[in-house]
Amino acid sequence: MKALTWCAPYKVSVEEVPQPKILNQRDAIIRVTSTCICGSDLHLVDGFIPFMKPGDILGHEPMGIVEELGPGVDQSKIRVGDRVVVPFMISCGECFFCRRQLYSCCDNTNPKSSIGEAMHGQATAGVFGYSHLTGGYAGGQAEFLRVPFADFNLQKMPQEFTDEQLVFLTDIYPTGYMAAWQCDIKPDDTVAIWGCGPVGQFTIRSAALLGAGQIIAIDDEQKVPERMQMARDGGAITIDMHDEYVYDRLMDLTGGIGPDACIDAVGMEAHGYTAIESLYDKVKTNLFMETERPHAFRQAAMCCRKGGTLSVPGVYGGFADKIPLGAIMNKGLTIKTGQTHVHRFVPELLEHVKQGRIDPSFVVTHRLPLSEAPRAYDMFRAKEDGCIKVVLDPAA
Amino acid sequence: MAKSTRNRPASTRESNARQTNRPPQIVQTVEQSVQQLNGRSSGLQNVGNPERAISIAAGAILAALGLRRRDATGVFIAGVGSALAFRGITGHCSLYQALGANTCPCDADRDDGVEVSASFLINKPAEVLYSFWRHFENLPKFMSHLESVSELDRGRSHWVANAPAIYGGKVEWDAEITADEPNKLIRWRSLPGADIEHRGSIQFTKALGDRGTNVRVEMEYRPPAGKLGQWIAKLFHEEPKQQIHDDLRRFKRLMEAGDILTIVGQPRGTCTGHGVRES
Secondary structure (H helix, E strand, O other), X not given: OEEEEEEEOOEEEEEEOOOOOOOOOOOEEEEEEEEEOOHHHHHXXXXXXXXXXXXXXXXXXXXXXXXXXXXXXXXXXXXXXXXXXXXXXXXXXXXXXXXXXXXXXXXXXXXXXXXXXXXXXXXXXXEEOOOHHHOOEXXXXXXXXXXXXXXXXXXXXXXXXXXXXXXXXXXXXXXXXXXXXXXXXXXOXXXXXXXXXXXXXXXXXXXXXOOOOEEEXXXXXXXXXXXHHHHXXXXXXXXXXXXXXXXXXXXXXXXXXXXXXXEEOOOOEOOOOOHHHHHHHHHHHHOOOOOXXXXXXXXHXXXXXXXXXXXXXXXXXXXXXXXXXXXXXXXXXXXXXXXXXXXXXXXXXXXXHHOOOOOHHHXXXXXXXXXXXXXXXXXXXXXXXXXXXXXXXXXX | OEEEEEEEOOOOOOHHHHHOOOOOOOOOOHHHHHHHHOOOOOOOOOOOHHHHHHHHHHHHHHHHHHHHHOOHHHHXXXXXXXXXXXXXXXXXXXXXXXXXXXXXXXXXXXXXEEEEEEEEEEOOOHHHHHHHHHOHHHHHHOOOOEEEEEEOOOOEEEEEEEEOOOOOEEEEEEEEEEEEXXXXXXXXXXXXXXXXXXXXXXXXXXXXXXXXXXXXXXXXXXXXXXXXXXXXXXXXXXXXXXXXXHHHHXXXXXXXXXXXXXXXXXXXXXXXXXXXXXX
């Protein structure tokens, strides 16, 4: 089968690899019908997460049709021929964390937990196509995918919607939703969101679904006018970080107290707000003295109102410098973060789609064959051709 | 989760007698143990016992003389004396370490075993965990260095461990259960005549609330005298501490999720255009 593999920083290729097979009792094999490129794939491809090996198959946003089930799969839950979405995190459903619906913290699905223990103290769940830090599982940018604990992980989907309307339930729609949900939004709250990429877009719409009074989105009007327009279409007021003072504008919009919730939907590869800060992080990351460029997080902490919430769906991998802990402590901020507990949100978010409150396909700008994935990565990274979200078609 | 590894003094029968002549063993990290096993210099004893006695005596005299002077020179002399005494008491000399010197004959009889422990919270009742473990033939399902365990009679069992390149690739021993408290505790140890001395125990303690059971495993392996250096690296695929920790994690996974996930056999690329299966 065809699969997209990582070969070196900034280099991916489409290769012919063996078909996946059942390796554990409760595995399923999925024929992938749609699979997406995620912003966090760029962190991996660009070498920001140092646990990639050449030949690793990428991709953690796939959906498809069940082709084969292992002998241990509970067939009252999942059957051959079912149309399914595959959450990007792999969970067991039985451990301490899964019982508390903290599915991305599952204890039992990461075969390489010792790496996570060394790096972070404790390991997260396994993730498809997301480096050896999360288990080294083959990813979903391929024609077929093996899914462990299939009767727990696979999410059955109805037939009446298109792939584009459902496929984002794998990751970015629940990720944007959890980012807003964990801010405990009240009707008179102002929510500010850094980053108008795909997760930022879903965060904007989720904040609206959760009843936020005012939504503000921050990005660069010069570089990504199409993303800023999409944010405005979703009901957000936009701040152009290129031409405006973000802090001043946020204070203007909130009567000087700052946003109640500040959400960093950018993560580790942020581009800076001031030349000195940018240069500082660039030098440190290039010397491996720092693994992140946390500009968005720093600014969010400085802008957030006293007693407010900082929510971080943006991905970080290691260590960051110059975190304004003084602002966080003295203002009494609450930090909420985490890889997304996808399974927890799928039923509720599917219901929003069914009720017509959201059509997740709004974010799609490109649908390309899997064979063109290397070009799609370059386009997505450079934000060329108005690229916001790419869906790949393995059958094309 | 907690785990520890200690080098234990002396495996042989007269170990207790010999132990009393030794300074208290210092708790070491695995890295130190492994270095020591590999014969590299460690942070531990590198001064022979006669020399240590001289060092302590001379150090004490110098310190006393120095303190009596009550001036700057006296403080200096007392400092040198204290350092000498400290060197004698610990048996470790940093200067010797820097020079690669060692006057301690300890290496010749360094036949210490390896003792490791690990604990995990497992989200299952103690009865389930106890009865699975009590059937020792289940152990190779999650303990990576064990090939098989077969139950004999009267609480005895026969153990076979993979050990490439020693003893023809395998070590074998018979073991007996020395304590068995249902749902609480099992202890076992190897019988005389084993390729290696082995003892182990597992304890099951109810965790707070609905969190399941705290499981703590302790194991000790002692090879025949003098064999440890060659033996240890070959029995364990990785550091003993890490391996027991990983084994117990596999036990947790088997108990909680019913399976231990693997990626061996999945497809992967090679960046040459033709992929392979993960090995």
